[in-house]
Amino acid sequence: MFRRSAMVALLVPGLAVLAFGFLYPVAATLAAPPDGDPATVARETAALLSDPYLLPVIARTIRVAVVTTAACLLLGFPVAYLISRAPARWAGRLLALAIFPLMLNTVVRTYGWLVLLGSNGLISDVSAALGLGRPQLLYTETAINLGLVQLFLPIMILSCYSSLSQQDPRLEEAARGLGASPGRAFRQVVLPLAMPGALVGCTLVFAGAVTAFTTPQLLGGARERILSTLLYSRVNVSLDWPAASAVALVMTVLVLAVSVLSGRLTPKGSAQ
Amino acid sequence: MIRRPFLTLLAAVAFTIMLGPVVILLGVAFTAGSTLTFPPEGLSLRWFGAALAYQPFLDSFRTSVVVALTSTLFALALGIPAAVALHRGSLPGRRVLENLFLSPVIVPELVLGLALFQQIMVGLHSTATAALVLGHTVLLLPYAVRVAGASLALADPRLEEAARGLGAGPVRTFFSVTLPVMRPGILSAAILAFVTSLNNVPLSLLLTGPGVATLPVEMLNYVQSSFDPVVAAVSVLLLAGSVAVALVTERLVGFTKVFGR
Amino acid sequence: MANTAETAAAPGTPVVRLDGVSREYGKASGAFAAVSDLSLDVPRGSFTTLLGPSGCGKTTTLRMIAGFVRPTSGRILLEGADATSTPPEKRNIGMVFQSYALFPHMTLRDNVAFGLRTRRIAKPEVLRRAGEALELVGLSHLADRRPAQLSGGQQQRVALARAVAVRPSVLLLDEPLSNLDARLRVQMRQELLRVQRETGLTAVLVTHDQDEALELSDHLVIMNGGRLEQQGAPREVFPAPANRFVAEFLGYQNFLTVPGHGPVTVRPEHTRLLADGEAAGGDGVLLDAQVRGVTYQGSHCLVEVAAASGDGEATLHCLHPGDDVRPGARVRIALPHRHLVALAGGAGTEDR
Numbered sequence: 001m002f003r004r005s006a007m008v009a010l011l012v013p014g015l016a017v018l019a020f021g022f023l024y025p026v027a028a029t030l031a032a033p034p035d036g037d038p039a040t041v042a043r044e045t046a047a048l049l050s051d052p053y054l055l056p057v058i059a060r061t062i063r064v065a066v067v068t069t070a071a072c073l074l075l076g077f078p079v080a081y082l083i084s085r086a087p088a089r090w091a092g093r094l095l096a097l098a099i100f101p102l103m104l105n106t107v108v109r110t111y112g113w114l115v116l117l118g119s120n121g122l123i124s125d126v127s128a129a130l131g132l133g134r135p136q137l138l139y140t141e142t143a144i145n146l147g148l149v150q151l152f153l154p155i156m157i158l159s160c161y162s163s164l165s166q167q168d169p170r171l172e173e174a175a176r177g178l179g180a181s182p183g184r185a186f187r188q189v190v191l192p193l194a195m196p197g198a199l200v201g202c203t204l205v206f207a208g209a210v211t212a213f214t215t216p217q218l219l220g221g222a223r224e225r226i227l228s229t230l231l232y233s234r235v236n237v238s239l240d241w242p243a244a245s246a247v248a249l250v251m252t253v254l255v256l257a258v259s260v261l262s263g264r265l266t267p268k269g270s271a272q
Numbered sequence: 273m274i275r276r277p278f279l280t281l282l283a284a285v286a287f288t289i290m291l292g293p294v295v296i297l298l299g300v301a302f303t304a305g306s307t308l309t310f311p312p313e314g315l316s317l318r319w320f321g322a323a324l325a326y327q328p329f330l331d332s333f334r335t336s337v338v339v340a341l342t343s344t345l346f347a348l349a350l351g352i353p354a355a356v357a358l359h360r361g362s363l364p365g366r367r368v369l370e371n372l373f374l375s376p377v378i379v380p381e382l383v384l385g386l387a388l389f390q391q392i393m394v395g396l397h398s399t400a401t402a403a404l405v406l407g408h409t410v411l412l413l414p415y416a417v418r419v420a421g422a423s424l425a426l427a428d429p430r431l432e433e434a435a436r437g438l439g440a441g442p443v444r445t446f447f448s449v450t451l452p453v454m455r456p457g458i459l460s461a462a463i464l465a466f467v468t469s470l471n472n473v474p475l476s477l478l479l480t481g482p483g484v485a486t487l488p489v490e491m492l493n494y495v496q497s498s499f500d501p502v503v504a505a506v507s508v509l510l511l512a513g514s515v516a517v518a519l520v521t522e523r524l525v526g527f528t529k530v531f532g533r
Numbered sequence: 534m535a536n537t538a539e540t541a542a543a544p545g546t547p548v549v550r551l552d553g554v555s556r557e558y559g560k561a562s563g564a565f566a567a568v569s570d571l572s573l574d575v576p577r578g579s580f581t582t583l584l585g586p587s588g589c590g591k592t593t594t595l596r597m598i599a600g601f602v603r604p605t606s607g608r609i610l611l612e613g614a615d616a617t618s619t620p621p622e623k624r625n626i627g628m629v630f631q632s633y634a635l636f637p638h639m640t641l642r643d644n645v646a647f648g649l650r651t652r653r654i655a656k657p658e659v660l661r662r663a664g665e666a667l668e669l670v671g672l673s674h675l676a677d678r679r680p681a682q683l684s685g686g687q688q689q690r691v692a693l694a695r696a697v698a699v700r701p702s703v704l705l706l707d708e709p710l711s712n713l714d715a716r717l718r719v720q721m722r723q724e725l726l727r728v729q730r731e732t733g734l735t736a737v738l739v740t741h742d743q744d745e746a747l748e749l750s751d752h753l754v755i756m757n758g759g760r761l762e763q764q765g766a767p768r769e770v771f772p773a774p775a776n777r778f779v780a781e782f783l784g785y786q787n788f789l790t791v792p793g794h795g796p797v798t799v800r801p802e803h804t805r806l807l808a809d810g811e812a813a814g815g816d817g818v819l820l821d822a823q824v825r826g827v828t829y830q831g832s833h834c835l836v837e838v839a840a841a842s843g844d845g846e847a848t849l850h851c852l853h854p855g856d857d858v859r860p861g862a863r864v865r866i867a868l869p870h871r872h873l874v875a876l877a878g879g880a881g882t883e884d885r
Contacts, residue, residue: 010356102531178695255379
């Protein structure tokens with residue numbers, strides 16, 4: 001259609017910006033920060049992976065990501081399912097409502113939790129009124145989990161919905177007609193066929209939870225560090241760049257590993 | 273009649289978690305008291321006044337808008353030609369090239385921010401604004417390539433052949449056929465990219481300079497240092513702006529079409 | 534709800550009875566009735582067809598029998614027992630969908646066995662009956678394949694096997710052949726009929742294809758605008774459509790008013806075109822006409838004429854064995870009394 005040389009020329013500016021603004025700085029930083037050499041990052045990474053204070057941070061990061069992913073799946077799949085089976089008019093509205101939080105920045109979305117979970121917050125007040133005392137809610141792993149579930153539910157809903165909305169609703173009817181209860185039809189037909197979308201959702205949410213910053217910073221603070229907040233404190237508080245690079249490396253590897261793993265799990269040319 | 277009580281209950285919990293904290297903000301922002309409490313202690317607009325009088329918010333809002341507009345423009349200027357080449361170029365190694373354009377998505381934004389801070393700001397002594405624009409352009413490039421490309425992938429390539437057959441040269445064909453066909457995709461990509469840039473925290477977090485920070489980062493810093501409801505008021509203003517953008521988007525291309533990808 | 538198959542009432546009981554069933558959609562103000570006050574019996578062992586144009590309510594009716602749609606009023610009886618609010622899985626139906634709705638993640642055997650497994654039948658029995666059902670449609674050799682590896686016709690046969698494997702009290706067929714190409718569609722009609730005969734099942738078919746309906750059914754139900762227009766054996770309904778809608782839907786084209794008969798219809802092959810001076814012979818109505826157009830069709834010609842009838846000019850289509858008429862010619866048309874079908878005055882014509 002168009003000449004090939006012209007086509008290549010169209011790619012060059014984009015590739016140049018990617019090289020200069022992405023590939024070069026990321027590679028350079030993961031290999032060695034400006035004032036260090038490759039050995040420092042390797043040493044810092046080794047230190048990070050054997051430090052008794054830092055290992056729990058890695059463990060917490062993974063735990064938070066797993067819990068967030070599982071909770072998002074448990075809560076988001078039903079939303080996606082109900083939207084996919086709702087009459088078109090309702091489906092559009094509910095989907096818009098589920099997506100709308102994506103338009104707000106993470107500070108706006110997380111801020112409400114400070115009000116709810118704070119030491120004089122709504123939940124604390126209710127608990128005190130019931131004579132249960134004032135439990136520590138803020139700066140806990142539970143708070144991080146809650147905030148991240150709120151943050152990533154829309155993404156899980158969208159991923160599941162994209163699978164579910166392509167599913168022929170007649171399949172579920174066929175199962176019902178053949179004698180399956182609603183629950184059985186859901187487990188044996190709806191769920192297995194929606195797996196590709198759910199898997200994509202889980203990957204996105206897991207990666208998002210590992211790399212999220214605002215929410216764990218506000219709700220976990222210095223008390224409950226995860227990798228992203230640790231990285232920030234290494235750069236801004238302790239000004240230890242090689243250590244920051246080491247954290248960045250671990251974080252990147254973790255995200256890449258999950259992406260590769262989920263890519264392996266997704267059957268080629270599966271259902272949809 | 274609720275046919276699926278268990279699923280409906282889970283969905284209700286999901287919506288409560290998603291929207292509850294945002295609804296709480298509305299109450300807090302209009303409080304007359306000076307602490308973060310819900311329900312609010314009386315109604316007033318004082319915190320909106322305080323928010324609009326706080327210079328760092330005004331400055332950072334300007335920075336955010338400038339960065340978002342510039343980087344959206346750059347991302348489209350770089351991404352649309354790339355999308356055309358990828359979808360119409362029949363180039364060897366197309367998949368590899370496409371994945372390369374999408375690859376910034378895989379690397380944690382905080383890591384990209386750190387890298388740009390170390391290598392570009394410190395290493396090459398660039399300004400924070402320049403680093404922000406570069407970083408956001410890289411961040412938005414995958415959206416531009418994918419979303420604009422999606423409309424091209426759906427369009428019939430024979431449209432362009434028809435134009436050539438009718439005597440239009442390649443350049444004329446591009447501007448009179450290819451680009452108009454991509455219009456909804458470009459519009460979607462632009463809105464999505466702009467909102468994404470405006471909301472970003474992790475990438476912008478480290479790319480700050482004297483008097484330069486994006487609004488979300490400035491809000492984050494404020495929340496960490498003081499506990500009054502000013503940020504709730506800012507949040508409500510942003511919420512109102514988002515509703516307006518959502519309504520305009522719905523009119524132009526369909527809200528769920530743009531943000532549902 | 535007791536298992537209806539076990540409590541099967543007297544042999545004369547219809548398998549399905551609809552008793553004043555309506556289904557409305559939308560709010561009370563702008564409500565739209567997909568089905569209005571429909572009463573209908575499906576005789577045991579019959580092949581009953583719901584025939585009508587799209588939007589006539591036939592699919593809604595079938596889905597109400599299956600239990601996927603709840604009627605807004607009226608009762609549905611299965612095997613003589615009220616099943617109006619019974620969920621689909623407890624109705625012992627076998628349904629074949631237009632889109633086949635085969636489970637893509639299961640093999641053919643698992644698809645066919647699905648309904649048997651929900652019935653808590655012992656495993657060897659499940660496998661035996663699934664095998665039998667696949668055998669019945671001639672696909673045993675593909676039992677381990679997935680639906681995506683089959684042609685459309687094969688998928689349709691698996692859907693049929695899956696529905697009959699559970700030995701349903703009624704087999705519900707929702708336009709099962711309309712996704713197939715024309716040649717296969719005609720073949721599959723006979724296949725469908727053979728399976729229904731061999732299993733002895735009662736079947737309800739929904740279709741908009743009159744040829745399919747006439748070929749397959751022994752009980753024909755013609756619907757329009759959510760209402761029943763006419764029902765009976767095809768051999769009774771076809772030669773004697775009750776009103777203009779039914780007549781048009783069955784392919785009648787000639788509608789006119791004849792003095793002494795009122796509104797009538799007549800098939801093109803039952804008209805006679807008389808040349809100038811030719812004697813009519815026999816009794817019948819004679820109309821003066823002018824030839825408008827002639828379409829050559831090999832063994833005969835289809836002649837369109839403008840005829841002077843009771844209420845002015847009527848356009849008639851006549852089959853004429855010769856090729857000796859030309860447009861503009863003045864002719865006479867003879868319509869034998871015994872082939873004139875009287876139609877109920879104007880009924881069923883309002884919106885089509």
